[in-house]
Amino acid sequence: MHVPDGFLDAPTSVATAVVAAGVVGACLVRSTRHELDDRSAPLAGLVAVFIFAAQMVNFPVGAGTSGHLIGAALAAVLVGPATATLCLTVVLAVQAFLFADGGVSALGTNVLLMGVVAVWVGYGVFRVTLALLPRRLSSVSIAAGVGAFVSVPTAALAFVGLYALGGAAPIPLAQLAAVMTGWHVVIGLGEAAITVLAVSSVVAARPDLVYGARGRLPALELRTPEPVS
Amino acid sequence: MSTRRLVLLGLAVSALVAGVLSFYASAHPDGLSQVAESLGFAGTARDSVTSGSPLAGYAVSGVGDARLSGGLAGLVGIAVTGALMMGLVLVLRRRASRRER
Numbered sequence: 001m002h003v004p005d006g007f008l009d010a011p012t013s014v015a016t017a018v019v020a021a022g023v024v025g026a027c028l029v030r031s032t033r034h035e036l037d038d039r040s041a042p043l044a045g046l047v048a049v050f051i052f053a054a055q056m057v058n059f060p061v062g063a064g065t066s067g068h069l070i071g072a073a074l075a076a077v078l079v080g081p082a083t084a085t086l087c088l089t090v091v092l093a094v095q096a097f098l099f100a101d102g103g104v105s106a107l108g109t110n111v112l113l114m115g116v117v118a119v120w121v122g123y124g125v126f127r128v129t130l131a132l133l134p135r136r137l138s139s140v141s142i143a144a145g146v147g148a149f150v151s152v153p154t155a156a157l158a159f160v161g162l163y164a165l166g167g168a169a170p171i172p173l174a175q176l177a178a179v180m181t182g183w184h185v186v187i188g189l190g191e192a193a194i195t196v197l198a199v200s201s202v203v204a205a206r207p208d209l210v211y212g213a214r215g216r217l218p219a220l221e222l223r224t225p226e227p228v229s
Numbered sequence: 230m231s232t233r234r235l236v237l238l239g240l241a242v243s244a245l246v247a248g249v250l251s252f253y254a255s256a257h258p259d260g261l262s263q264v265a266e267s268l269g270f271a272g273t274a275r276d277s278v279t280s281g282s283p284l285a286g287y288a289v290s291g292v293g294d295a296r297l298s299g300g301l302a303g304l305v306g307i308a309v310t311g312a313l314m315m316g317l318v319l320v321l322r323r324r325a326s327r328r329e330r
Contacts, residue, residue: 001261006275032321041318042232046239048314049307053247056287056303058255065263066255090314094306100277100285156260168273176268183260205230 001070001155001184002095003110005103012166017108023116024089027082035080040209043202044079048087050198051075052094059190067187070114070155073122073148074195077140077212078202081123088115109162117158122151126212140213141200148195152188156180240311247303251287252296 008016036044051071058066071091075084092110095101102110126147133139160177199210207213230238258266265271283290284302292298 001259003261004274005277006273007265007270028321032325036318036321036325038322039232041322042236042315044318045311045315046236046243049311050239050243050246052306052310053243053251053303056247056251056254056306058257058259060255060257061260064257065260066257067260068254086317087314090317091310094310094313096277097279098282098284098309099287099302099306100280100282101287103275103277104279159261167270169270171268171270176264179264179267180260183263187260202235205235206232209232209235 001110001113001152001159002092002102003106003113003159005105007168008106008109008162009166009168010105012162013105013109015165016112016162020089020108020111020116024085024111027085030082031080031086035083035211040079040211043209044083044087047071047075047079047084048090051087052091054194055091055095061183061186061190065183067152067183067190069191069194070118070152071195072114072118072155073126073144073151073191074198076119076123077126077144077147077195077199078210080211081119083211084119084123085115088119113155113158113162118151118155121154122147125150130212135216137203137207137213137216138200140203140207140210140216141196144199144212145192145196149188149192152191153181153184156184240307243307244304247307248300251303252299 051069051074054069054071058068061067072084072088075087079087089111092102092107092115096104096107096110126143129143129146130139133143157177157180160173160180163171163176164173203210203213207217262271265274279285284305287302288298289301292301
């Protein structure tokens with residue numbers, strides 16, 4: 001869903017860049033204070049790398065259309081939502097500047113849609129879903145999948161909202177909303193599948209590193225040897 | 230599994246995805262491009278100012294073989310992404326540990 005230059009007018013692009021920069025700034029602080037620690041820091045690098053790689057692989061969703069992972073909920077569950085915003089921002093910047101994927105003047109728009117809206121909506125849905133599921137470690141991956149699924153059409157609808165403010169062409173908005181939602185619900189199924197696979201792999205290997213599993217791990221018991229009588 | 234092993238395994242999977250699997254990606258337009266085409270606003274897209282980049286479009290300019298060109302571009306992409314993100318994380322961790330002292 002990388003927005004190219006020209007889809008949105010200049011004032012809207014500037015406004016989204018300002019909002020995105022503000023959120024990224026707040027996420028730098030939050031990530032440092034509440035999410036990153038020395039043990040999980042390498043996972044943040046890995047998550048950004050994996051998202052870049054996975055975004056190269058478009059999967060077909062029928063009728064001559066494709067989609068690819070955004071990775072917003074995946075990142076939020078593994079490393080925390082503020083760190084996820086930073087991961088997506090790095091990925092989107094590399095794509096815009098080196099690979100001409102997503103416009104440079106549209107970078108703020110893309111960060112806002114995929115790095116902010118998809119991340120925080122995906123994480124919010126993850127939290128709510130997790131609270132409803134049984135207190136098992138496997139619930140973390142399922143809730144991550146639900147968050148991932150919802151994050152994609154939500155980001156698509158956020159694009160429609162921006163298009164209503166400053167779209168370059170006069171397009172009937174109800175129709176735009178309908179087709180954007182339709183395609184991105186299907187793409188969201190792929191997003192959910194990849195997210196469940198990735199999150200459950202890390203949960204299986206090292207649940208203690210998974211941000212979304214904090215407080216779900218069995219507490220360690222301190223045992224002392226039985227006294228010999 | 231140690232953190233080092235987990236990260237190395239994850240990097241290996243990412244390298245395979247970006248370097249090899251990406252060649253088999255669907256070439257169809259993505260959801261947004263498809264919508265832009267069907268509703269008739271695809272023409273408002275402008276070429277990116279970075280479209281002259283030697284890596285534009287996930288291909289290394291000058292490398293003729295599509296499989297090699299795309300795979301190399303993917304590997305460069307994950308290297309740059311990983312370096313930037315780990316650099317950022319290290320800076321943030323350093324600032325945090327300074328404040329804790």
